[in-house]
Amino acid sequence: MRYLPKSPAERQQMLAEIGAASIDDLFAVIPAEYRLDRDLDVPRQHAESEIVSYFRAAGQKNATDYASFLGAGAYRHYRPVIIDSLVQRGEFLTSYTPYQAEITQGTLQAIFEFQTMIAELTGMDVANASMYDGSTGAAEAVMMAVRVTGRHRAVVASTVHPEYREVLATYAKHQGLPATLVGYDSETGRVDLAALDAAVTEETAAVLVQSPNFFGTIEDIPSIAAIAHAKGALLIVSIAEAVSLGVVRPPVEADIVSMEAQSFGVALSYGGPFCGVIAAKEQYLRQMPGRLVGQTVDSTGYRGFVLTLSTREQHIRREKATSNICTNQALVALMATIFLTVYGKEGIRELAEHNLAKADYTARTLSQVQGATQLFRGAPRFHEFVLQTSEEPALWSKRLMDEKIVGGLDLGKWYPELGNATLWCATEMVTREQIDTAAKVLAAGLVEA
Amino acid sequence: MTNNGTAPKTLGKTRPHQTQNEALVFEKSSPGKRAYKMPPLDVPIVDPAVVLGEAHRSESAQLPELSEIEIIRHFTRLSTWNYAIDLGMYPLGSCTMKYNPRVNEAVARIEGLAEAHPYRPDALAQGILEVIELLQRCLIEITGMDAITLQPAAGAHGEFTGILLVRAWHESQGNARRKILIPDSAHGTNPATAAICGYQVENLKSNAEGGIDLEALARQVDEETAALMLTNPSTIGVFESQIHKIADILHAKGALLYMDGANMNALVGKARPGDFGVDVMHLNLHKTFSTPHGGGGPGSGPVACKAFLEPFLPTPVLVRTARTEGPGTTGLAGQVPETTGQLHWNYDRPQTVGRVRAFYGNTGMFIRALAYILANGPDGLRQTTEDAVLNANYIRAKLEDLYELPYKTASMHEVVFSDKRQAAKGVRTGDIAKRLIDYGFHPYTVSFPMIVHGALMIEPTESESLEELDLFVDAMRSIAKEVDETPELVKTAPHSTRVGRLDEVQAARKPILRWRPSQ
Numbered sequence: 032m033r034y035l036p037k038s039p040a041e042r043q044q045m046l047a048e049i050g051a052a053s054i055d056d057l058f059a060v061i062p063a064e065y066r067l068d069r070d071l072d073v074p075r076q077h078a079e080s081e082i083v084s085y086f087r088a089a090g091q092k093n094a095t096d097y098a099s100f101l102g103a104g105a106y107r108h109y110r111p112v113i114i115d116s117l118v119q120r121g122e123f124l125t126s127y128t129p130y131q132a133e134i135t136q137g138t139l140q141a142i143f144e145f146q147t148m149i150a151e152l153t154g155m156d157v158a159n160a161s162m163y164d165g166s167t168g169a170a171e172a173v174m175m176a177v178r179v180t181g182r183h184r185a186v187v188a189s190t191v192h193p194e195y196r197e198v199l200a201t202y203a204k205h206q207g208l209p210a211t212l213v214g215y216d217s218e219t220g221r222v223d224l225a226a227l228d229a230a231v232t233e234e235t236a237a238v239l240v241q242s243p244n245f246f247g248t249i250e251d252i253p254s255i256a257a258i259a260h261a262k263g264a265l266l267i268v269s270i271a272e273a274v275s276l277g278v279v280r281p282p283v284e285a286d287i288v289s290m291e292a293q294s295f296g297v298a299l300s301y302g303g304p305f306c307g308v309i310a311a312k313e314q315y316l317r318q319m320p321g322r323l324v325g326q327t328v329d330s331t332g333y334r335g336f337v338l339t340l341s342t343r344e345q346h347i348r349r350e351k352a353t354s355n356i357c358t359n360q361a362l363v364a365l366m367a368t369i370f371l372t373v374y375g376k377e378g379i380r381e382l383a384e385h386n387l388a389k390a391d392y393t394a395r396t397l398s399q400v401q402g403a404t405q406l407f408r409g410a411p412r413f414h415e416f417v418l419q420t421s422e423e424p425a426l427w428s429k430r431l432m433d434e435k436i437v438g439g440l441d442l443g444k445w446y447p448e449l450g451n452a453t454l455w456c457a458t459e460m461v462t463r464e465q466i467d468t469a470a471k472v473l474a475a476g477l478v479e480a
Numbered sequence: 481m482t483n484n485g486t487a488p489k490t491l492g493k494t495r496p497h498q499t500q501n502e503a504l505v506f507e508k509s510s511p512g513k514r515a516y517k518m519p520p521l522d523v524p525i526v527d528p529a530v531v532l533g534e535a536h537r538s539e540s541a542q543l544p545e546l547s548e549i550e551i552i553r554h555f556t557r558l559s560t561w562n563y564a565i566d567l568g569m570y571p572l573g574s575c576t577m578k579y580n581p582r583v584n585e586a587v588a589r590i591e592g593l594a595e596a597h598p599y600r601p602d603a604l605a606q607g608i609l610e611v612i613e614l615l616q617r618c619l620i621e622i623t624g625m626d627a628i629t630l631q632p633a634a635g636a637h638g639e640f641t642g643i644l645l646v647r648a649w650h651e652s653q654g655n656a657r658r659k660i661l662i663p664d665s666a667h668g669t670n671p672a673t674a675a676i677c678g679y680q681v682e683n684l685k686s687n688a689e690g691g692i693d694l695e696a697l698a699r700q701v702d703e704e705t706a707a708l709m710l711t712n713p714s715t716i717g718v719f720e721s722q723i724h725k726i727a728d729i730l731h732a733k734g735a736l737l738y739m740d741g742a743n744m745n746a747l748v749g750k751a752r753p754g755d756f757g758v759d760v761m762h763l764n765l766h767k768t769f770s771t772p773h774g775g776g777g778p779g780s781g782p783v784a785c786k787a788f789l790e791p792f793l794p795t796p797v798l799v800r801t802a803r804t805e806g807p808g809t810t811g812l813a814g815q816v817p818e819t820t821g822q823l824h825w826n827y828d829r830p831q832t833v834g835r836v837r838a839f840y841g842n843t844g845m846f847i848r849a850l851a852y853i854l855a856n857g858p859d860g861l862r863q864t865t866e867d868a869v870l871n872a873n874y875i876r877a878k879l880e881d882l883y884e885l886p887y888k889t890a891s892m893h894e895v896v897f898s899d900k901r902q903a904a905k906g907v908r909t910g911d912i913a914k915r916l917i918d919y920g921f922h923p924y925t926v927s928f929p930m931i932v933h934g935a936l937m938i939e940p941t942e943s944e945s946l947e948e949l950d951l952f953v954d955a956m957r958s959i960a961k962e963v964d965e966t967p968e969l970v971k972t973a974p975h976s977t978r979v980g981r982l983d984e985v986q987a988a989r990k991p992i993l994r995w996r997p998s999q
Contacts, residue, residue: 032859032860034581034770034864034943035863036945037945044946045870045946049874049877057866057873057890057892058751060889060892061751062721062723062724066750067755070749071621071622071749071858072858073857075857077855079583082855083586085854086611086847089593089611090607091592091607092592093596093607095591099600105597111515111516113551117555117556118774119585122564122567123555123559123562124564124580124772124774125577125773126562126563126773127572127577127922128775128776129562131914131917132982133977133979134562134563135563138776140502143995144505144995146993150994151543151994152543156994158994160776164633166835167633167837174676192838195838197834198834200834201833201835205647206678276537277537278528278532280534281537298595299595299598300588300595300843301596301597301840302838302840302843303837303840303841303845304633304777304780304842304843304844316991316993323991324993325988327984327987328982329980329981331979331980333979335979337984337987340988345636345668345672346668347668350671350672350674352675355636356634356636356637357635357667358636358766358773358777358779359778361774361776362776362778371543372515372554373515373516375516376541376543376544376545377514377540379541379543380537381518383528384525384528387531388521388526391526391531392524411532411533437601459519463522
């Protein structure tokens with residue numbers, strides 16, 4: 032009970048001052064039959080050293096020393112040390128949502144800086160203080176487009192992250208918001224523009240695409256925007272790999288950008304916490320979900336920051352709110368802000384260029400293996416690509432794992448039409464040696480197959 | 481610097497530059513400064529303009545350029561402008577601002593856990609899956625429910641998931657039903673959630689004690705009622721002692737009881753919602769289970785339910801194949817039986833409500849919450865709850881002669897006063913809250929719940945010592961005196977902060993939501 036700052040005598044003293052005979056008096060309002068009269072069946076109290084040992088053992092059991100070519104919405108980038116030095120300061124870590132602006136200017140100014148950086152990177156006018164993650168952010172962006180347009184249909188590219196699409200389906204199901212799925216071009220891996228044009232109608236609230244898309248291919252945003260806008264629909268661009276914005280042209284033709292900012296200095300942590308964010312053109316500001324920090328002045332004229340436009344939010348509007356979101360991902364957004372400050376204007380570009388080079392080398396090396404073909408070569412990509420192999424992925428995956436390499440992600444579950452296809456990602460964290468080894472192991476089986 | 485570039489009126493206050501005048505990070509930037517160094521590229525360089533063609537970004541984003549020391553100073557200085565639990569009592573009602581143990585942070589950063597990719601093969605993820613399994617088992621035991629999902633990212637997201645379960649179950653019975661009942665004392669997230677799940681919200685008026693009016697409930701519950709969303713203890717910190725009757729009324733009409741678990745800090749180890757008729761509920765790991773609020777997140781909002789709702793849980797769910805009892809490999813001692821056999825994610829769930837989030841949830845928060853449970857054990861969890869309730873009642877006893885107590889019902893983990901007596905002098909709850917800042921405390925929750933006019937909602941949590949509580953009581957008593965003697969002092973507070981009261985009207989009228997170079 033090392034977290035409890037009271038001695039037994041102090042507890043007795045307090046009970047006496049309250050006028051209670053025992054602590055049980057304070058729980059007398061709970062009907063006796065519902066009071067728990069036994070210990071909870073949870074592990075006994077553990078010493079700090081035991082807790083550390085337990086989680087270390089769990090970490091080791093996870094197998095740590097593997098090279099990885101996994102991406103697909105969760106990316107391994109180097110995390111500068113100062114991120115954790117700074118976010119573990121108690122003043123950031125143990126503070127609440129900055130409702131009391133006078134004593135939360137630190138969090139508020141940092142969020143204002145985050146909003147600015149996200150707007151700069153995405154080419155949008157404004158960005159919010161964060162969403163839970165990229166998947167829920169995309170769903171919220173579609174709901175935002177419904178409010179803006181007053182229309183109730185969505186058109187979604189099948190190259191949007193499959194789990195993002197599943198989340199959107201869950202959100203849309205009870206809001207009378209049917210979504211039409213549009214396929215991809217087999218040469219480029221890009222959304223099929225003719226099919227898109229056919230799918231978008233005067234009833235379409237939003238077109239949702241991802242770029243770089245789930246295959247790693249960069250979408251033709253200007254053409255997609257033209258199709259959406261011709262019918263009065265909004266274009267939402269989901270970005271799962273934020274580092275791409277260092278070198279990839281931002282989707283300035285979009286109306287709303289929904290981004291997963293995990294790549295900006297956030298640990299993979301088996302899928303969360305990550306950091307979603309919604310950015311948009313200024314005219315849609317009042318339909319945005321989530322918190323916004325704005326600049327203002329204090330009573331003596333000093334610049335200060337406050338949570339603003341809160342009349343959109345649930346604590347004011349209740350069932351008429353733009354979203355039910357309350358807690359967001361503030362500390363993770365702070366990690367992203369620090370990451371972007373460390374890399375800065377030049378660094379984010381250099382980092383992105385390294386990713387581009389690693390992926391280019393990986394794609395060339397692996398596709399030189401006999402029996403392996405890189406798909407969708409007809410369009411530019413960032414640091415992910417799809418590889419088709421003559422041998423089943425399960426077979427060569429096992430061989431790679433024996434060499435302590437986790438290879439590309441099997442796409443069979445989501446895109447069975449692609450055959451033995453896997454999604455490979457090469458960030459700045461993989462080495463040439465690992466890439467060459469992967470190619471060698473792959474080749475060993477494919478030649479026989 | 482002021483907004484219009486003129487020198488601010490400083491009112492004689494000195495403002496040392498380290499703590500008072502930190503500019504925006506963009507204003508500190510100058511071209512050519514760097515805080516990073518990339519390692520040499522071990523593969524051939526590519527020309528981005530050639531590889532990307534029209535998709536190449538020609539103009540760089542205007543990100544700041546600083547050196548490492550400047551970045552450390554910048555964010556360290558900003559941090560000093562925040563109040564935090566680490567500095568003192570943070571009695572924000574409904575938010576459960578308890579101590580955030582540092583071992584939680586340490587273990588969440590252990591390499592094998594922090595660097596695990598969500599799509600790594602299950603065989604390489606057994607360690608983290610065991611952590612998730614054990615946390616699930618602990619939370620099921622604590623809530624007295626039968627099944628759980630950890631996928632929701634925060635409390636409101638948990639509400640959304642829980643109401644989806646309610647809806648899916650009703651649909652499986654042939655009728656999704658039309659409305660959700662919500663007491664007027666509820667958090668704003670409750671009605672917002674019901675609305676996005678496609679339900680009409682019907683307001684349930686509280687009775688004279690601030691609780692559920694059983695007769696009104698019986699009148700309002702009908703065959704179109706899907707569920708009641710109930711916070712228990714309620715937002716005024718009162719346990720619904722008729723809870724079983726509430727559940728009976730609902731169940732008799734086929735409606736379900738959803739519990740908002742925001743206030744579980746009053747119940748852990750003392751009473752279990754599953755035992756008193758709750759069908760589905762969410763927890764806030766960032767409230768009850770000590771994961772840090774971090775200035776507004778990340779949270780985590782697991783949803784626990786009774787067995788009949790289990791088939792509807794979001795995909796995937798964690799299952800263990802060939803489960804056999806035996807000594808576990810991570811060697812954790814305790815009453816929970818350890819198991820062997822492989823853990824894996826099951827996606828084959830035909831009745832599922834679907835996914836509510838990519839991957840499996842805010843796993844980093846699961847690690848922290850489990851570390852908290854392990855540090856406490858059954859006896860520590862119970863003592864924690866008892867201390868939280870003791871602290872709230874102590875504050876109530878020490879302040880009820882000066883502040884109006886609108887509901888005399890016994891308090892659990894928080895106490896709600898009103899500003900009725902102070903309002904007579906023209907001082908409102910918001911003013912008292914701001915004045916509390918001058919005494920070195922974070923304000924309580926202001927003007928909530930809405931059933932109390934001018935509410936002061938105080939939740940001390942178990943983390944406050946008697947000494948800190950007495951300081952808080954002294955401050956509140958002193959402010960009550962100031963309201964009588966020098967009300968202007970309170971109405972213009974705070975007087976000790978770096979910035980004074982901020983102009984929220986201007987912020988909303990002409991929103992400035994980002995920095996621009998021209999500013």
